[in-house]
Amino acid sequence: MASENHDLSLTARRRRLLLQAIGSATLVGGIALSGRATAQVLRAGQADVLDVVIIGAGLAGLTAARDLQRAGCESLAVLEARDRVGGRTYNHDLGNGVVSEAGGQWIGPGQTSIFDLARELEVDTFPTYYQGKNVYLVGGAKYEEDLTSGQGASNPITEKLNELARGVPSKEPWTAADAAAIDQLSVGQWLAQQGVDNQARLSFDASIGLTTGTPPSNLALLHYLSLINSADCSMEKLEGFKGGAQETRFVGGSQILSIKMAEALGDKVKLSCPVRRIVGWDRDVVELHTDQGVIRARQVIAALHPALCNQIVFDPPLPDGRAQLQRLWPSHAPMRKTVHVYKRPFWREQGLNGQITQADGPLILSYDNSPPDGSVGVLAAFVRTAQLPHDPKRAESTLSAIYAQVLGDEALHPTQYHDHDWGKVDPWTLTCVGSIPPGFLTRWGQYLKPPVGRLIWSGTETADLWASGMDGAVRSGHRAALEALQALVKAGRSA
Template sequence: MDSDSNELSLSARQRRLLLQAIGSATLVGGIALSGRATAQVLRAGQDAVLDVVIIGAGLAGLTAARDLQRAGCESFAVLEARDRVGGRTYNHDLGNGVISEAGGQWIGPGQTAIFDLARELEVDTFPTYYQGKNVYLVGGAKYEEDLSSGQSASSPIVEELNRLARGVPSKAPWTATNAAAIDKLSVGQWLAQKGISNEQRLSFDASIGLTTGTPPSNLALLHYLSLVNSADCSMEKLEGFKGGAQETRFVSGSQVLCTRMAEALGDKLRLSCPVRRIVGWDRDVVELHTDQGILRTRQIIAALHPALCNQIVFDPPLPDGRAQLQRLWPSHAPMRKTVHVYKRPFWREQGLNGQITQADGPLILSYDNSPPDGSVGVLSAFVRTAQLPHDAQRAESTLSAIYAQVLGTEALQPTQFHDHDWGKVDPWTLTCVASIPPGFLTKWGQYLTPPVGRLIWSGTETADIWASSMDGAVRSGHRAALEALQALAKAGRGA
């Protein structure tokens, strides 16, 4: 047999090995391929052309990178525009081993992908503190309510939302039987039809606004029902603390998941390396033009918020549907979180859980974000950016005065204050959550996840369930890595 025949035979055998490995993969929160067989194929070929380039070193991108490594693939790179990993997770270091999360932080029942990841990375969890009374401020009035049992004050409306959510699949809400009719309504319009009270409106505005980054009046009912569908068709599970998606926190903060995954990547991770241009995404080998030079690759995983893809020039231009999805995707909910640190969580002594909602001021919601041992008191808050001064001293005193109305004068004496406005920290976080308006998903949703040429779309917005959450980001990373490996196998690496 001549040398050409030998090479062809070897290539064919390698391709079969990879296909067999993928075919026998067990998907349990990720991919478990036969690493040795996969590596034999993925390490072959020219070193100058990578098998995969991942854009974005948040939970989605780093999960995809970790899966590639576990499958035996070493021919990849992860490019991150920021000078850090973590994406929309970010820890404030408060000293003495205490942190407070400036970005995504909570997980709950049913979010098995991120629980599994934390266990594998040996990151411990602990319960969010929510015992005691919530406080609502309306003008000069103060109203207290104990919701720590998980009970909802508007159960008939919640039950109806849960029932409607059963017909709106989270993976593709635009395929629901009556999607067109539902997508004409905002959540606010739907609630108005139910004749809810002012107190109920305040509760819905706060909870839905925090989950989606926009008031119910601007939020598509179809999109919100798809989020409820993710949470076992339970709004209580989506929005709640006890038994809900806010029930659990990470010891050392949520960003630690990304930092631990990044440690295993070595020089495969490139920070401060934004991608400016992608050339030839419709060809076998694609060029990525970055601030650190040009890379060539066979597959790209774009682990980015859809609107952030607009900062990249695609040559040739993307197909119209995908291009319009990116161009029109809402990106006006960057969120702003503040942190007050106290000597102890003194509000607990008053039977309060630190959750304060203000109807007509800068405070959307405060909550107890103290460490597991309660050694210091940490009161974090989501705030209305336009109503809170950007000067740190004025912002701190404004919020302290609001807290003092509920918690007493001790609230006026924080030992630290931190303010993280995601709309100002860098150009790479356009928005923190998906605030989808009516009419958007039924027109553009179909273009969200299908690959385009060598481009594979990832990020929490593309998740089949728990989209917009950290769990959704991890799930999307698992899916993207598997798609990349399958694409490489199909191409046969020249076989």
């Protein structure tokens, strides 16, 4: 009896230690736990059952894994379907240590979680180059505008959007007081009601399309207002370079964050390991059927785009609300980015910043993506896939000719060309950014974040702030790790 009481006392002390550790956790800067104390109290259980399995080795999944490991949880694995880490971030290697990002790349004021992560990983940042004039091509005409000092004069339509965004919480936009009425409108319909002229509409279409991957006519006003709400209720901050979410880049490219986290996790990260089936998500131990065998876990973090979850068979089927959200989540904004490399950023000598917008051709926006020292010139671009040839040589020459209209004949002779169409590179992306249509969030948003059985949902789309951005991915990873630890403690108490 004395021995039994001693065992009960020891178990109680262990649980108390972990509860105290989790009580000290924060979501902003990561999980501030004592690794030694936490490791001592996480239950051992069956040797072949992991405490946590994370699906997806992008920013969200790797952040969650990193937090768990820092909390003392070593019983984990990260399963990645691709043969690389980074998810929707990917670096083109241009040689001599220079990269150009094919996916997400910019951060800005207010995106504190990803700034904190970069600092902890010792990844430096540098300002995006935007000094000089922007150029607009409309038919055969060319217009120049200098926005170096800011984002232009205050626009009454922008001010109205900012004011509306104050009433739409980014955490749960579907709970806004007038959510049902707002969610009936697309951004395009709302702009039409404001009497926006063609020139202003062109500007709105370009900026909103780049942020959300879809024209304003297809984008829910409620969703867009929630994105503005994340950016301190400032469309200028959401869309802008100077003082905005595109102000800063990473030395070494954005994928370096995931690469560094994965290196620290070592063999806990399993590449080329897609999850095909999840069995028993409603039981104490979940089975994940992968291309590398069956893995068993007590908690599962799905750090995936919601629509990508449809590629996994759930047994038993997920509850109807969650299943419908995944089935109906839009996935038609894959995006395509190109890169022209030149011997130097010669456009700067002309007083241009490399930003070229074309109203009626394949070029949506080009921008200066050169390295911090300007040792080579890099023009990256978002393009309209349907209007640009898929053959790389033809695509290169088509865009070079457009650049030459603005920059001169030197633009016709790049030293390298890279082309990354996210809709074609692999089956694991589907879409790059969120393009939520009217009526979706008020019907299905409530099913996005709550855990289902042993399944915890992560990924930038689930973030309370900066959803669809890299910062949102990091925030969602912090939250998911904390939820997993709390679930393990709760299960330990009831065991």
